[in-house]
Amino acid sequence: MGAMIDQRSAPIVLVVDDDEVMRRLLSRVLTRRGYVVEEAGDGMQALAAYQRVRPDIVLLDVMMAGMDGFETCARLRALPGGDSTPVLMVTALGDLESIERAFEAGATDYIIKSLNLDVVCYRVRNTLRARLAEDALERERNFVSAVIDGAGALIMVLDREGRIVRFNPTCERTTGYSFDEVAGKCVWDLIQVPEVAEHVRAIFERVRADQVSSQYESEWLTKNGKKRLIAWSNTALVDGDGSVEYVISTGVDITDHHRLEEQMRHQDRLAALGQLAGGIAHDFNNILMNIILSSQMLLDEDGLPPDLAPDLEGIFEDAQEAAHLVEQILDFSRRSHFEAHPVDLQAFICKVADMLRRTMPENIHISLEVGREECVVDADPTRLRQVLLNLAANARDAMPEGGELCIGLSRVELAPEGTPPLISPPPAGGKEGGQWICLSISDTGTGISPEVKSHLFEPFFTTKPRGQGTGLGLAQVHGIVTQHGGDIRVETEIGRGTTFRIYLPCYELQEVEEVEEIPQEEALPLRSNGRKETILLVEDEEKLRRLARRALEGLGYRVLTAVNGRDALQVYHSAEGVDLVLTDMVMPEMGGRDLMRELRKVNPHLKGLVITGYALEDDLRALREEGILEVVQKPFDIDVLGDVVRQVLDSD
DSSP, rough: OOOOOGGGGGOEEEEOOOOOHHHHHHHHHHHHTTTTTEESSHHHHHHHHHHHOSEEEEEEEEOOSSHHHHHHHHHHSSSGGGSSOOOOEESSSSSSHHHHHHHHHHHEEEEEOOOOOOHHHHHHHHHHHHHHHHHHHHHHHHHHHHHHHSSOOOOOETTTSSBBBEHHHHHHHHHHHHHHTTTTSGGGGOOOOOHHHHHHHHHHHHHHHHHHOEEEEEEEOOOTTTHHHHEEEEEEEOTTSSSEEEEEEEEOOHHHHHHHHHHHHHHHHHHHHHHHHHHHEEEEHHHHHHHHHHHHHHHHHHTTOTHHHHHHHHHHHHHHHHHHHHHHHHHHTTOOOOEEEEEEEEHHHHHHHHHHHHSSTTTTEEEEEEESSEEEEEEOOOHHHHHHHHHHHHHHHHHHOOOEEEEEEEEEEEOTTOOOOSSSOOOTTTOOOTEEEEEEEEEEEEOEEEEEHHTTTTOOOOOOOOOOOOOOOOHHHHHHHHHOOOEEEEETTTTTTEEOOOOEEOOOSSOOOOOOOOSSSSOOOOOOOOOOEEEEEOOOOEEEHHHHHHHHHHTOEEEEEESHHHHHHHHHHHHHHHEEEEEESSOOSSSHHHHHHHHHHHHTTTTEEESSSOOOSSOOHHHHHHHEEEEEEOOOHHHHHHHHHHHHHHHH
């Protein structure tokens, strides 16, 4: 006698036999073994009972009146779920023809009818066990398939020859190939770079021979020709004999991660260069300002020998050109001075476009793509104009035979959980929640190669002939955009042109402030003379202090000097009166801001003017509340100094 079946999970057996005695005997024996038994006396009853109870196994007699067992089995198989239910045919017919007919009708197995019913129970038990094992195996197969097909990783199964026998949907999405296209092909045949293909083949051979795991990275060309960098891990799957049956290759697409790492390394290099350049630029500004003021004052001297004037003018012009280069370096290093306020970009780029139409070659057509949405950013118009002019100049050089230059403007709406198109946080005043303005500059020129594109924003990198470019234009653009809390992206294709997209944080306000006018022509500043007002000049650099004093006295001002803030306090208290304090911002012992705070305690209406070679970390609006009305960036010439001093003195 066999073991009893657990009643909590007792299988249901449908016994079909037109011999009532045999049917009752089978039912009694199976019930004692713990099975739940359902009886049917003919084929029609069997089909009805099957649909009602959905048995786990059917014991089906062959020789029955009306519908015999063969027909009953065939019709049962056609019912929902009937194709997977085990059917044991019980027959007294042991001939080969009857057995073949039973299998043709869909029987799982057959039993020669005997009075030893324990044999029947034994066959029922073994058939159900086999069915359970088969179901478990099928569930495991389905589970494995679901894991493989649903995995975010690329999964390939290779046979012992390296041929692809499984290629999951992630592989299909990443490579662009369907399983039907790669099935039966060796994996290295899909890699179009010969040395990489050979490397992958060697790794496969080592995994198969040594039965070890192996990791490697390889570059794949997708079906549409795009490059993807995949990190692969290979594991050997051995059979019962210990030989490798399959190799499982699991891959992760690290293209974007690798690109991000490269961008971060690039940003680190630029930051290091910017820090170095910014420090050097300050020292250069002091030197250049000495050269500019000295040469300009010599040119103003009466009785200057005529043969010296051209040389001095050349020195003055070269120093100004050098000052422009230093300004570009400061822009790149994000240390330049800028004063931001709300700017309506729609009106702004229209004015820039008008200026470009007057200066660009006639064979370059300039168009605008500007929507009706409000596009306001918090920006320094002068610096922003420099960005557009630099990019327009690059576009012009990329279209020697002429072409189309298009300036576009649009709002970019991101969901609250969306990632902004930049790393830097938006500047003060920028609205949170993913509101951005996209300013694009497109050309139909020669395009940029991938090699050049990777170095595009590096300072001093240029593809122009020697003497025709400094390599600072795009570095300056990158620095200005970043200093505004924005980001810049490049889309380009050789022979099809280039598009620069600048993303700036959107500034929301009720009324757009007036945008600074763009001068039609560069006007020479008017030298503004003094009216014997007293200026307290505070500068720690002795040579610069001496030259600035001479320049101011030449303009008609009375000048008192001090070497730092502490010294300036003493000079101020001993003076009969001071109309304006002209002070360096960064000095030992006491800087310009602290000096103005102390002096304003004595004279709340005292006016201040700052000269500096550094970018101001303080907001100019806050400085104005402390009496610092303007900032003059070093190096400057006498005309700029005189004009700003006169404006501050005449201000209310």
